[in-house]
Amino acid sequence: MSENVNENTSTNTNTGQDPSGDAAPAQREKAGDVIAQRHGMFGADNGGDTSGYGGLRRTVRLPGSSHRPYGGYFDEVADELEGALEEQGIDPETAIEKTVIDRGEMTLHIAREHLPAVARTLRDDPALRFELCTGVSGVHLPADTGRELHAVYHLRSLTHGRIIRLEVSAPDADPRIPSVVSVYPTNDWHERETYDFFGIVFDGHPALTRIMMPDDWQGFPQRKDYPLGGIPVEYKGAQIPAPDQRRSYS
C-alpha cells in the first residue's frame, strides 16, 4: 500500500514551475529520502481515528535526484562545476552526491568533506561566479537516518543572474560540517546561528559561539526533539493547551 502512496507523493511535487519556461522538466531517477511515516486518515497524533482509515500508512519522501537534461542554466552549471572539480583532482561523482531539480530550483547535495573546495570553485570559476552566499539554513530530519542534520546554502551569481542551492548533511552522532567562512565571510554569523539552533559544528569557523540564545543555554532549540514549550491559556472561558500540545494534523 505504501508503494502506491509514494507514487502519488512524487507526482504531486512535479507541479512546480520550469526554471525558464522552454526548458524540459528534469526527469526523476529514483525516489528521494524518506523523512516521515504517516498513520491514519488525518495524521492526528492524539485522539482516536474514527474514519475507518486508521490503518492507512504513508511514506513521505523528499523529491529524489534528477538526471540530465536538467533544463535551463542548470546543465551549464553542472557541466562547469564537474569540469572545474576534475581539474582540481576531485572526483565529481564523490563530491556531488546527487542533483535534485524541483520546482525550478537546483539542489546540489555535496559530500561534507568537499564543501569548501566546491564552494571556492563555485565562487571563483569565471563560468560559475557565485559571488554572493545568502547564508546557511539548518534542517533537522530525524527520520533521515545517518543524515539527520542538513545545512542548506543558497548561492547567487550576480554576474550570470543565477541561483543554486547546496545541501550538506551530517549524522547526528558526528554533527560536523566544514566551515565556508574562509570562502564566504558572510557566513560567519549564519553558521553561528545554525550552530546555536541545530548544534551543527562548523569546523574551521573562527569563533563558533552561540549568537541568539544565551551563552550558557543547554540544547539546540530548532531540533525537532526540542519542545516548543508554553503554558495553557484561557480564552473565552475555555482552556487552550500550549501550541505543541494541541491536536494537530499532518
Add this chain to the structure above:
Amino acid sequence: MSTTHSTDAPTATAVARETTEGTVYTVTGGDWDEIAKAAAATDDEKIVVNMGPQHPSTHGVLRLILEIDGETVTEVRCGIGYLHTGIEKNLEYRNWTQGTTFVTRMDYLTPFFNEVGYCLGVEKLLGITDQVPDRATVLRVLLMELNRISSHLVALATGGMELGATTIMIYGFRDRELCLDVFELITGLRMNHAFVRPGGLAQDLPPGAMDALRDFVRKMDRNLTEYDKLATHNPVFKARLMDVGYLDLAGCMALGATGPILRATGLPHDLRKTDPYCGYETYDFEVATADTCDSYGRYLIRIAEMRESLRIIEQCLDRLEPGPVMVADKKIAWPAQLALGPDGLGNSLDHIRNIMGTSMEALIHHFKLVTEGFRVPPGQVYTAVESPKGELGVHMVSDGGTRPYRVHFRDPSFTNLQTAAAMCEGGMVADVIVAVASIDPVMGGVDR
C-alpha cells in the same frame, strides 16, 4: 636627604626633595609628544565600552562592544539576540496560513515584505504561483512599495535623531504616519498586518482606498522635496555622513551586504530587476545607485527609492482591475469573508450564516481549512524579495503536512549588521552611530 634624580635622569619632569618643612615636589612641563608616546607605550589596558543593548542610538536592543583608544574605535563587535522570539520555531507549530501572523512580526518595519516573501514560498511549494489573481499581485506590489517608503522614512527619521537632527525625525515620522494611515485603511492594522495570505490577500480594498492612495501619492510627492531642502544639501548633515561607514563592492560581496549598502557602491543590484517576482519586470522604474560607498550615498539612495516607489504605486493604481484577490481553489483559499463586528474585524456573520444554513460543502471546507489547514507537497524552495534593507530570502521546507517543516528567514538586517565592524573600525566613536544608522538594522528582523 635629597632624593632628586636629576643627575641620573636629566629629563625627569617631576622631582621630590626633602626639606625641613617636609617633602617638596617640583613638577615641570615636558614635550607633549614624548609624554603621549610614553603613555601609549605603557598603556596596555584596552578600554572596552558597551554601547547598548539599552541605548537610544542603537536602533533597538543592539549591543555594540567597542574597543576604543581615545576617540578612535579600534574594534567593534555586535552582540545580538536580545530580541530573539523564536518565530522560526513557532512557525513549525502552526498551519501554513497562520504563518503570516508570525512572519509579519519579524522585521516589524517591513511587514508586507515578510508576508509576501513567505507567501511566495508557500505558493511555489504548492505550485500555484501562476494562479494567484492579478489583482492580488498588483495589490501586493502596491503594499510593498508603500511599505518601502515607510521603512526608508523610519531609517531617515531615526538616523537623523541619532545625529541630533530632530527635525528630520519629526518629518520622517510625520510622513510615515501617512503610510500607516493607508495601511490601517486597507488592512485594519498599522503594523503586523498578516494581510497577505498564501494564495492572495485576506480581503479586497475597502471603499475609499483608491482615493486615499491617490491622495497619499500627491501628498508624499510634495513632502519628499522637503528632505532635499532640509538634509540633502545641508552642509552639517553632509559633513556627518560623507566618507563615514565606508564599504566598497568587494567588502559588500564578501560580507553579503545587499540593499542600499550594496547599491551605494555603484552596483545596480536590485532583485526587482535581476530576479523579478510579482511581475516587477512589467513596471517602469529605475534602480537608484551612488558611487560613494558611504553613509551619504545610502541616504541618497533611500530618498531616490522613495520617489521610484511612488512611481510604482501610481502604476499599480492605474492597472488595478476589479477581480478576485484569492486563488479560486477552495481547498487553499482561507475562507476570509471578514466583517467588522462588535469585537473588531472577524468572520462575517452573514458568511457563517450562509455556509451553516445553505451549503454543507462550504461548511466542511471551512472547518477542514481552519482546523487542519491545507497540505503542501514535500520539498524545499527559496524565494527572495528586495526588502528596503536588501535581499529578504525565505528558505522553506515542507514534509507534506499542514504545517511548515522548517522556515528560515535570511533577513537582510542580520547579514548587513555584520558589516558594522568593517565600517566602524578605525573611525571615530561618533561615526559609529552614523554608520550603524546607515545600515538600518531592525532588531526584530535580526533576532527573529
